[in-house]
Each structure stands twice: as structure tokens, then as C-alpha cells.
Amino acid sequence: MMERLDIDQIASRLASLVPPGLADAQKDLRANFRDVLAQGLRRLDLVTREEFEVQSQLLARTRANVDELEKRVAELEALATSRGE
Structure with missing residues (x-):
């Protein structure tokens, strides 16, 4: 989620x-923009970001597990083929 500081900056x-003629309204507008x-x-x-990183890991x-299993299946298939099964 965006940090509060980022929202405040935006x-x-x-x-x-x-416009400068509405400078008095700037404070109210800033608060309204922040809330919206x-x-x-x-x-x-x-x-x-933490949840995203956990899911990425x-x-x-x-x-990695799938790659290892695919490698193992290929080895077993090659072994079975060489035995004539």
C-alpha cells in the first residue's frame, strides 16, 4: 500500500x-485530495510489498521443485526405455 507520506505528497x-486566487481553499483541497x-x-x-515478496519466494x-520433478521423471522414463519396458 502507498505510504501516507506518498499520499500527502500527491x-x-x-x-x-x-489557481492563486483560491489559495485559501488550498488547505481544504489538500485534505480532501488526501482523503479521496x-x-x-x-x-x-x-x-x-512484504506479501508480494513472500509469494514470489x-x-x-x-x-524449483517442479523443475527437479521434471528432471527425475525424464531420468525414470529414460531408464524404463533402456530396460525395454
Whole structure:
């Protein structure tokens, strides 16, 4: 999930785009932008970096196991073929 600081930075950038004549509204707009951004991100089905890394490691281990099993099956098939089975 995005860090609170990142959301605050985006909200500040959006508020800075408000025309100078509406400078008084910038503080309110910044808060509203921040809330809208945070709410929108919460609605997304996102995972944390930690969860992503755990799943990546699990997938890598699973892939290694599959590769090893494929190698073993190929060896057994070659053995069976050489025995005439």
C-alpha cells in the first residue's frame, strides 16, 4: 500500500495546481485530495510489498521443485526405455 507520506505528497501537488486566487481553499483541497486518494487506494485489491515478496519466494521454490520433478521423471522414463519396458 502507498505510504501516507506518498499520499500527502500527491495531495500537496494537486493542491498546488489550484489557481492563486483560491489559495485559501488550498488547505481544504489538500485534505480532501488526501482523503479521496487514500479511500480510492483502500478500495483497490492491492497487496503489501512484504506479501508480494513472500509469494514470489514461494513461487520460486515451487518452480524449483517442479523443475527437479521434471528432471527425475525424464531420468525414470529414460531408464524404463533402456530396460525395454
